[in-house]
Amino acid sequence: MDATDHLKASLEAAIALANATGAEWNQGRARSPLDEVTVEAVLRLTTNRMPSIDDAAVAEFAAGGERIHRALVQLAEAETDAAASAINDLLASTRAAPVLVRHPESAWHLHFATEGVSVATGWLAEFGTATAMLLGSDELDRLRSCAAERCDNLFLDATRNHRQRFCSTACQNRTKVAAFRSRSAHS
Template sequence: MDFNSHTDGVIKVAVGLVNSLTPGERRGRPAPPPADVAAAATEGLRVGYPEHRPATEAEAAELVEVALRLRAVFAAVAAGDLDTAALRINALLVETDARPMLQRHDGEPWHLHFHGPGGAMAGDWAASCATGLALVLGSEFADRLGVCTAPHCDRVYVDVSRNGTRRFCSTPCQNRVKTAAFRARSKSL
């Protein structure tokens, strides 16, 4: 999306956590809660930060709760209910006591972090993801957050096409919908 590299990474983590830790349907198949929550949490974190350290079982359990709350934000945006999405993000910002802090670490230049006072992984990521999503919701890019519209898929996504027209989480989901429409038209002829 090119907000800035750190904000983009945080938004990718929000998407990754929701898609890897919350149950539902994915690409036409049931998606139960992950069997290995720590591995799924690590996978979600690495969507935005490929070198992120592995999450522990305890951290992963807390990240599941964060992911469920973030999913509700994406669902509200997809339903066109920006008021509910904003209220949910505001609640998360208050609960995490998200506050901006410039930090420099791991050989990186100064960049903005949003952490709560506790310093726990889930709380820090909840604060960061809530802040990143608040930046998106409070801008002209709010319509770029979505939930796949393909039948039997509820993966969340961020439309990076710059035109806000994406409706599917992936090309396979888009192709499933196009193929079904083509078959329906062919049968009616």
């Protein structure tokens, strides 16, 4: 994993957290309140060193995730100035600062948590940084909202021709079935 891959993984995690906290609908279901299991699933996208997540951390991830969601929606809708100032606020409030660290048996790599902040704040600092780097990159035009009904998920289009419309095969299939039903209803 090189430095860029590390931040890409954190960006995927930031988007997953945003979807779990800021979207009204996830893949046809009303979003449920954030819980410890979902936070761990988000973090697993970017780390294999799982911190312990208590209720206070969940609440902090929920609030931070909503802020990231708003900024990502603004980015997806080309409201770049608003997104930039929202991301700057997040970076400032999490006191994000690059620092090289090395865990036992790992190589030196960047973290963005200032010493003394909570676990959640440290991760939100990293997610804010990953989102900030998206703003200045070619990857930005891969960010979009799911085209399915009852899904507000954001995703990064992974296809070569940039034509992915849905966040998941679940949403793609749901949309196909709905289109088939409405055609049948009219015949």
